[in-house]
Amino acid sequence: MKPVARGAGSERRREPLRSGKGLRQTPADKAGDRSVDLEAVTGSPLPGPIDSVAFARGRRELWGRIESERLGRVVEAGAATVDDVRWSAVGSIGRDAHDRLREFLTIRVEFTPILPCARCLAPVTLAPISAENRFRFAATEDQAAREDREATDCDVIAHDPALDLGALIEDEVLLSLPMLAAHDKCPDPL
Numbered sequence: 001m002k003p004v005a006r007g008a009g010s011e012r013r014r015e016p017l018r019s020g021k022g023l024r025q026t027p028a029d030k031a032g033d034r035s036v037d038l039e040a041v042t043g044s045p046l047p048g049p050i051d052s053v054a055f056a057r058g059r060r061e062l063w064g065r066i067e068s069e070r071l072g073r074v075v076e077a078g079a080a081t082v083d084d085v086r087w088s089a090v091g092s093i094g095r096d097a098h099d100r101l102r103e104f105l106t107i108r109v110e111f112t113p114i115l116p117c118a119r120c121l122a123p124v125t126l127a128p129i130s131a132e133n134r135f136r137f138a139a140t141e142d143q144a145a146r147e148d149r150e151a152t153d154c155d156v157i158a159h160d161p162a163l164d165l166g167a168l169i170e171d172e173v174l175l176s177l178p179m180l181a182a183h184d185k186c187p188d189p190l
């Protein structure tokens, strides 16, 4: 296992995570052996700052898994997960709507949420979630704000030489949590 970001030209299979359908067909242990033991490498279960444009231009990839108990904002939101949250971050180059070459970052997360039931407050295990968000980098905050209003297929954010990738991954988990959870039939209704 190679516990670091890989550069372009790798022959290994890309796309460490799959769509929702694929998620259920992929045995957990298969994903596990492709995970980065980031904590062993960096002392932290999530990646730290990255240079956003260098990450995209280098077509770098990182992936791993983390216990949701270690995601402070997810815990604050009252959420837990059945197993670890699986995440990936993939840099790429692509064209924007004006056919200009741009730098992109795709963040994916997969997890099975457990939320308190809105009726009885007992934990409800929900269907597995597979979420993805694509970011495009702009040279300045002004440009990012302007382009973000027009972009429909990605979020545009300013280039950051120390982009907090771990925070973006946690954001993605938070944003993909269902707003409301309830049992079909509460085990012990009030």
Ligand SMILES: [Zn+2]
Binding pocket: 117, 118, 119, 120, 121, 122, 182, 183, 185, 186, 187
């Ligand atoms: Zn309930």
